[in-house]
Amino acid sequence: MKLACHIRYRMKGExxxxxxxxxxxxxxxxxxxxxxxxxxxxxxxxxxxDLSFDYVSRVLVEQINSAIKDVEAKNCVxxxxxxxxxxxxxxxxxxYSPNFRWTNVPLGEMLRSNFxxxxxxxxxxxxxxxxxxxxxMGRGTRNFVLLxxxxxxxxGIVADGDLILGNRFGAGEIGHHQIxxxxxxxxxxxxxxxxxxxxxxxxxxxxxxxxxxxxxxxxLLDVDRDKLGSxxxxxAAQAGDxxxxxxxxxxxxxxxxxxxxxxxxxxxxxxxxGGGVSSAxxxxxxxxxxxxxxxxxMVPRGTTRIVVAQLGNDAGxxxxxxxxxxxxxxxxxx
Numbered sequence: 257m258k259l260a261c262h263i264r265y266r267m268k269g270e271x272x273x274x275x276x277x278x279x280x281x282x283x284x285x286x287x288x289x290x291x292x293x294x295x296x297x298x299x300x301x302x303x304x305x306d307l308s309f310d311y312v313s314r315v316l317v318e319q320i321n322s323a324i325k326d327v328e329a330k331n332c333v334x335x336x337x338x339x340x341x342x343x344x345x346x347x348x349x350x351x352y353s354p355n356f357r358w359t360n361v362p363l364g365e366m367l368r369s370n371f372x373x374x375x376x377x378x379x380x381x382x383x384x385x386x387x388x389x390x391x392x393m394g395r396g397t398r399n400f401v402l403l404x405x406x407x408x409x410x411x412g413i414v415a416d417g418d419l420i421l422g423n424r425f426g427a428g429e430i431g432h433h434q435i436x437x438x439x440x441x442x443x444x445x446x447x448x449x450x451x452x453x454x455x456x457x458x459x460x461x462x463x464x465x466x467x468x469x470x471x472x473x474x475x476l477l478d479v480d481r482d483k484l485g486s487x488x489x490x491x492a493a494q495a496g497d498x499x500x501x502x503x504x505x506x507x508x509x510x511x512x513x514x515x516x517x518x519x520x521x522x523x524x525x526x527x528x529x530g531g532g533v534s535s536a537x538x539x540x541x542x543x544x545x546x547x548x549x550x551x552x553x554m555v556p557r558g559t560t561r562i563v564v565a566q567l568g569n570d571a572g573x574x575x576x577x578x579x580x581x582x583x584x585x586x587x588x589x590x
Contacts (some may be wrong), residue, residue, distance in 0.1 A: 266461035271331055274375075276323045276338040277577030278316065279380060280309070281286030282355045286317040288498060288570075289328045290577035294391035296570055297328040305407045307356045309483070313363075317370050324371075334374040336576035338383030340362060342426055345585060351425075354444070380572050382428055384530065386419060386585060387414025387575025393528040394565035401524045402565060405511075405533035408444070409452040413522055418586050420487035435513045451517075454510035457486035457533045463510075464503035465488050490536050508543040515544060519560050530565030537564050 273292045278285065286301045300322040302315050306329060317339070321327060341353025348364015350356075367375045373580055385402040394400040400414040409431030413420045420427040431452030432445055440449020441462050453459055461484055468477060476499045477484065478502075492500035534540065540563060549557045567574055581584055 272328075273581065274329050274332050275577040275580035276329065276335045276574070277383075277573035277580070278320060278335065278525075279383075279572035279576065280312070280337060280339045280382065281380070282338070282340065284355060285312070285315050285319050286573060287316075287323040288573040289323050289326050289332075290574055291328070292581050294387075294574050294578075296573060297370060298323065298326050299573070308529065309356075309358060309361050311368050312356070314508065316367070320367075320371065324373075332373060334580035335367065335371060335374065336383065336577045336580035337363070337367065337375070337377045338380035338572045339377060340380050340422060342448070343377055343379050345376075345378055345421070348375060348403065350377075368384065374580065374583075376576075376584060378576070378585050379412075379425070379428070381410030382412045382419060382421070382585060383575035383579060384410070384571035385414065385428070385463045385575065386578050387421070387571040388528055388530065388565050388567050389414050390516055390578050391574055392562050392571065393526055397525045399522065399524040399526075401518055401522060401527045402428075402571070403515075403518075403529050403532035404565075404571075405456055405529060406531035407456060407458055409514075410531075413524070415522060430514070430518060433514070433517060435517070451510075451514040454529070455507060455514050457531070459535065460486040460489055460503060460507045463506045464500065467499065467506065469500045470502065471499035473512075476500055485533070486533055489572060490533070490539070494536070494539055504543070508540065509547065511540075512544045512547035512551060515548045515562060519548070519552050520554055523555050524560055524565060526561045528563050528565040530568065530571060534564050 257399045274289050277290045286299055288299045289297045300319045302319055313359045340355040342351045344351055350358050350361040352359055364375055364377045388394050388402045389400050398417045403411040411430045412428040432450050434449050435451050436449030441453040443450035443453035458553050489500050489503055493504035545562055
């Protein structure tokens with residue numbers, strides 16, 4: 257049994273409620289049987305070879321069916337799905353997803369036609385925020401932010417116990433506020449110097465290439481660019497490689513600017529950092545905490561804790577299942 261977080265001990269004979277939590281990513285689908293204490297009992301995963309709606313729909317239905325047939329799913333109350341893109345939460349339609357190149361796709365309707373259980377669909381980063389808030393580093397807080405530092409930067413905002421969705425369900429796209437609008441990297445969204453472009457895993461790689469001329473003898477980047485990962489650069493920086501350290505310094509400087517802006521925007525008690533880059537843990541936190549304090553001006557310094565997220569890659573599944581338990585994203589403060 258895989259533990260996503262804490263275990264709540266149950267009285268003998270108490271019914272264990274479960275839900276199916278689905279994390280729909282750009283390269284794979286993962287469906288998990290999750291109990292209402294945040295424990296993932298079983299996971300079913302399949303790679304995506306095609307991003308067309310018809311193909312992804314078939315894979316989703318297959319993985320959810322596998323999870324529903326599991327013995328742990330006998331008291332299943334619903335299905336929650338986290339999908340990239342701008343999602344209309346009532347219908348579950350994907351209004352726009354650049355990852356899949358989908359526009360106005362009836363994802364929720366498709367799932368409801370295949371399953372008798374209640375189905376809930378929401379943005380994957382907002383689901384991850386719900387999971388981390390409920391069972392991870394957000395427990396006990398009322399004002400919380402999750403940032404996932406991977407290929408891009410996703411996340412979500414909890415304010416006074418409510419997950420903020422926004423007027424058109426786009427709140428929480430923290431990765432697309434600009435921190436270097438005149439001299440930054442070009443973001444996939446088309447703008448210059450977005451937080452995502454500067455401080456994601458992709459941003460760390462870009463910083464390594466940007467400082468490369470100052471290290472003509474470095475072999476750090478002696479690999480095909482499409483095979484170069486941020487993990488290699490981070491590990492080299494931890495080992496003292498000067499080229500990697502220079503890139504890491506610029507990366508953490510940009511990360512600090514974005515984090516200080518988040519504090520100014522929403523004044524959270526906790527900012528949790530998830531995603532692949534956050535695996536650097538103390539090495540990253542030591543580099544940003546002091547700088548963030550220096551950049552924090554309008555709220556008392558040091559009153560926002562910056563921590564590494566607890567649930568890791570499981571946050572999306574746990575949050576999607578939690579959405580099914582609660583009947584939607586917007587009832588988390590209840």
